[in-house]
Amino acid sequence: MSNKFTxxxxxxxxxxxxxxxxxxEVVFKDRRNIMKALGFGVVGASMPSVAKADIFxxxxxxxxxxxxxxIPLPFEKDTNYAGSEIVTPxxxxxxxxxxxxxxxxxxxxxxNAQNFIVEPWTLVIDGEVDTPLKLDINDFTKLMELEQxxxxxxxxxxxxxxxxxxxxxxxxxxxxAGVTSKGKYVxxxxxxxxxxxxxxxxxxxxxxxxYPYVEGLTISEAMNDLAFMxxxxxxxxxxxxxxxxxxxVVPWKYGFKSIKSVVRISVTSxxxxxxxxxxxxxxxxxxxxxxxxxxxxRWSQASERRIAEGGLFSAKRxxxxxxxxxxxxxxxxxxxxxxxxxx
Ligand SMILES: Nc1nc2c(c(=O)[nH]1)N[C@H]1C(S)=C(S)[C@@H](COP(=O)(O)O)O[C@H]1N2
Ligand SMILES: [Mo]
Numbered sequence: 001m002s003n004k005f006t007x008x009x010x011x012x013x014x015x016x017x018x019x020x021x022x023x024x025e026v027v028f029k030d031r032r033n034i035m036k037a038l039g040f041g042v043v044g045a046s047m048p049s050v051a052k053a054d055i056f057x058x059x060x061x062x063x064x065x066x067x068x069x070x071i072p073l074p075f076e077k078d079t080n081y082a083g084s085e086i087v088t089p090x091x092x093x094x095x096x097x098x099x100x101x102x103x104x105x106x107x108x109x110x111x112n113a114q115n116f117i118v119e120p121w122t123l124v125i126d127g128e129v130d131t132p133l134k135l136d137i138n139d140f141t142k143l144m145e146l147e148q149x150x151x152x153x154x155x156x157x158x159x160x161x162x163x164x165x166x167x168x169x170x171x172x173x174x175x176x177a178g179v180t181s182k183g184k185y186v187x188x189x190x191x192x193x194x195x196x197x198x199x200x201x202x203x204x205x206x207x208x209x210x211y212p213y214v215e216g217l218t219i220s221e222a223m224n225d226l227a228f229m230x231x232x233x234x235x236x237x238x239x240x241x242x243x244x245x246x247x248x249v250v251p252w253k254y255g256f257k258s259i260k261s262v263v264r265i266s267v268t269s270x271x272x273x274x275x276x277x278x279x280x281x282x283x284x285x286x287x288x289x290x291x292x293x294x295x296x297x298r299w300s301q302a303s304e305r306r307i308a309e310g311g312l313f314s315a316k317r318x319x320x321x322x323x324x325x326x327x328x329x330x331x332x333x334x335x336x337x338x339x340x341x342x343x
Contacts, residue, residue: 065114068244070236073166077147081226081251081326087150088161090234092308097241098155099260101190101197104207109241116196116240116261123246127187127266130178137245140231143176144168148235149228151251153258154290154324156276159305159315165249166232171223179219179267186222187272188215188248189264209275215248215259216272216286218333226251226329229262252326254288285343289334290324294343 099109118137125133135143146166154160174186192200192212199206221227228249231238238244243260250257256276266272276284283297292302305315323330334342 065112068114068116068240070232070239072236073141073146073232075146075148075166075235077145079147080150082150082152082162085152085162086309087164088306089308089312092312093161093163093233094239094241096159096161096307098157098255099241099243100207100209101199101211101213101261102241103199103205110239112198113240116244118240118245118261121245121263123262124264125173125177125266126264127268128180128183129174129267130180131176133173133177140229140246144172144229146231149230149249151226151228151249152324153249153251153255154304154320156254156256156284156288156296156301158296158299158301158303158320159307160318160320161307164234165228165230166235167228167230167246167249169225170227170229170248171225173229173265174222174267177267182269183219183267185219185268185271186217187264187266187268188217188259188262189266190214190259191261191263209279212263213259213275214273215257216274217250217257219267220333221250221330224330224333226326252289252323252330254284254290256284257288287334287339287342289322289330289339289343290320291322291339291343292320293322294340 095110096106097109098106099113102109102112121137123133123135123140125135144167146168148164148166150162150164152160153163170186190211190213191197194201194211197206197211199209200211217227228251229246230243230249231246233239233242238247240261243258243262246262247260248258248262257274271286274284274286276288277286290301295301301320303317304320306318307315309316321327
């Protein structure tokens with residue numbers, strides 16, 4: 001396996017490495033974890049470093065894709081859940097992304113997802129519901145009342161943004177289907193289409209995740225008003241790199257819970273598997289509530305880098321708040337739960 005591709009990819013793959021201040025120790029441990037996740041067993045300590053070229057360059061995918069078309073969306077309500085905080089510039093929100101289906105570097109999704117086909121699109125709502133639903137892309141904006149929600153977004157890698165989403169509460173959708181008394185959890189699934197998503201075709205490009213990407217919430221989390229289905233940002237439909245045409249946004253949890261490009265929402269009686277938990281259960285729990293008091297095994301969660309604050313090319317180090325500052329709305333959901341064990 002020791003060819004120039006695998007070396008380059010393993011060196012490059014962030015695999016949830018904090019994107020700044022990565023110490024050699026972290027990189028080393030991380031590489032071992034990647035190798036383990038990919039099924040290669042124990043790995044030697046010495047791996048030569050390679051140039052920082054985007055991984056897709058290694059595979060000769062260089063043609064520039066045409067820009068994905070986003071269209072303006074009208075909305076009824078506008079709620080700012082980020083106080084006086086500065087909204088992250090559109091240019092950063094749409095070029096600093098995690099969407100491993102399109103590659104693991106921060107730039108890869110914006111570079112590789114521009115030809116993503118979102119029409120036709122079907123979102124299925126099924127499982128423990130009275131009326132299973134099948135919505136097409138136009139239903140998202142026709143059946144649901146759109147609102148703008150400006151939320152903080154905190155990645156588990158200790159960076160954050162403030163993003164003005166457009167969409168509707170997840171609860172509104174679940175109420176349309178009607179959750180039965182057996183419904184205790186909600187499972188989410190991203191599109192599985194290896195022809196469109198190079199990371200699903202090649203396990204190195206996809207960071208070792210077992211696709212399709214899956215996520216989950218408890219039913220009470222899903223019914224909380226903050227849990228949001230986004231179909232747009234900055235007043236327009238979602239660019240593919242941000243999860244077009246529809247993605248979850250759970251602002252009090254680490255970003256990886258906010259699953260992109262969703263095709264299925266199933267209400268279940270059992271806790272569903274979740275992608276990052278499957279990959280490294282000791283590092284990524286089911287709950288994944290933002291918590292400055294529970295560090296990631298490989299880095300601190302006490303503070304975060306607010307992207308592009310204090311200038312487009314810089315970031316401001318700020319304190320991380322419990323539940324990402326949304327404790328007033330969600331802390332009650334976890335009463336009696338030990339959040340150091342249920343991380
Ligand atoms: N399907 C899918 N959803 C995903 C991811 C992914 O790799 N695949 N990455 C997650 C992570 S780690 C983060 S931080 C957010 C990033 O959302 P953004 O790029 O819109 O800021 O998307 C989440 N949703
Ligand atoms: Mo993330």
